[in-house]
Amino acid sequence: MSERPEAPEIEFRSDVTVELVRSSAADSDVLFAARVSTQGEQTLAAAADGSEATGRDRGLINYLMRDRHGSPFEHNSMTFYVQAPIFVFREFMRHRMASYNEESGRYRELRPVFYVPSSERNLVQVGKPGAYQFLPGSAEQVELVARETREASVAAFESYQRMLDAGVAREVARIVLPLNIMSSMYVTVNARSLMNFLSLRTMREGTHFPSFPQREIEMCAEKMENVWQELMPLTYAAFNANGRVAP
Numbered sequence: 551m552s553e554r555p556e557a558p559e560i561e562f563r564s565d566v567t568v569e570l571v572r573s574s575a576a577d578s579d580v581l582f583a584a585r586v587s588t589q590g591e592q593t594l595a596a597a598a599d600g601s602e603a604t605g606r607d608r609g610l611i612n613y614l615m616r617d618r619h620g621s622p623f624e625h626n627s628m629t630f631y632v633q634a635p636i637f638v639f640r641e642f643m644r645h646r647m648a649s650y651n652e653e654s655g656r657y658r659e660l661r662p663v664f665y666v667p668s669s670e671r672n673l674v675q676v677g678k679p680g681a682y683q684f685l686p687g688s689a690e691q692v693e694l695v696a697r698e699t700r701e702a703s704v705a706a707f708e709s710y711q712r713m714l715d716a717g718v719a720r721e722v723a724r725i726v727l728p729l730n731i732m733s734s735m736y737v738t739v740n741a742r743s744l745m746n747f748l749s750l751r752t753m754r755e756g757t758h759f760p761s762f763p764q765r766e767i768e769m770c771a772e773k774m775e776n777v778w779q780e781l782m783p784l785t786y787a788a789f790n791a792n793g794r795v796a797p
């Protein structure tokens with residue numbers, strides 16, 4: 551059996567990473583796609599972006615959003631690199647209108663980076679299914695969550711290492727690792743599927759259909775939303791003006 555390198559140091563994080571790695575996404579993509587409907591000609595050149603847009607352009611995007619003519623919002627693409635705990639990826643990948651590629655626990659040894667809730671994260675659940683509210687924990691609860699999460703992560707990683715050291719395959723040894731281990735993936739969406747994701751994975755006042763997402767996937771959603779609003783400001787404004795309903 552070959553000698554294994556020393557186990558890497560265990561890290562804890564309370565944040566997630568979201569980076570835009572590639573995009574082809576602008577308000578003009580919505581306009582040219584919508585206008586072929588009435589003009590039947592190539593409408594690319596006439597489509598304006600952001601501050602170039604006329605009142606008519608804004609009106610058209612708003613009308614498409616309000617009346618849920620969704621397909622013009624599909625002619626664009628955004629690829630994000632995401633690092634988040636596996637329990638977030640489980641929720642993320644329920645969104646089928648996206649493409650995913652994630653790091654493999656069979657082909658590589660997983661890095662010991664674990665998510666631990668920050669002391670600001672609300673810990674106490676009140677209310678009923680579908681309308682939960684989360685309130686701050688007591689000092690004792692904050693300390694307990696941090697300690698238990700760290701201890702469980704360390705114990706699990708040591709167990710993983712013992713199995714790897716004994717020559718057990720990665721795909722078997724990894725089964726002891728907890729859901730709070732960080733993973734990484736690329737996810738590619740278009741604006742329509744992103745709006746569906748944001749409508750379900752963010753909680754905002756005044757939305758037409760309120761949602762109650764887990765805070766950690768909401769942290770990812772908020773970062774994606776910040777990127778998207780820069781790329782497609784008119785579409786973003788229309789999404790908000792129409793109750794954050796995906797068209």
Ligand SMILES: Cc1cc2nc3c(=O)[nH]c(=O)nc-3n(C[C@H](O)[C@H](O)[C@H](O)COP(=O)(O)OP(=O)(O)OC[C@H]3O[C@@H](n4cnc5c(N)ncnc54)[C@H](O)[C@@H]3O)c2cc1C
Pocket residue numbers: 644645646647648743746750751761762763764
């Ligand atoms: C707060 C919250 C709690 C949740 N709790 C649970 C839970 O307890 N258990 C659980 O299993 N899931 C749960 N989910 C996941 C949820 O049921 C959805 O799977 C997830 O939100 C993805 O939504 P989506 O299907 O609209 O997205 P996508 O899969 O991206 O689909 C986008 C849209 O495409 C259409 N579409 C896609 N696939 C189909 C299809 N096969 N047939 C017809 N139309 C389709 C639909 O219009 C859909 O809205 C929860 C989600 C949220 C936000």
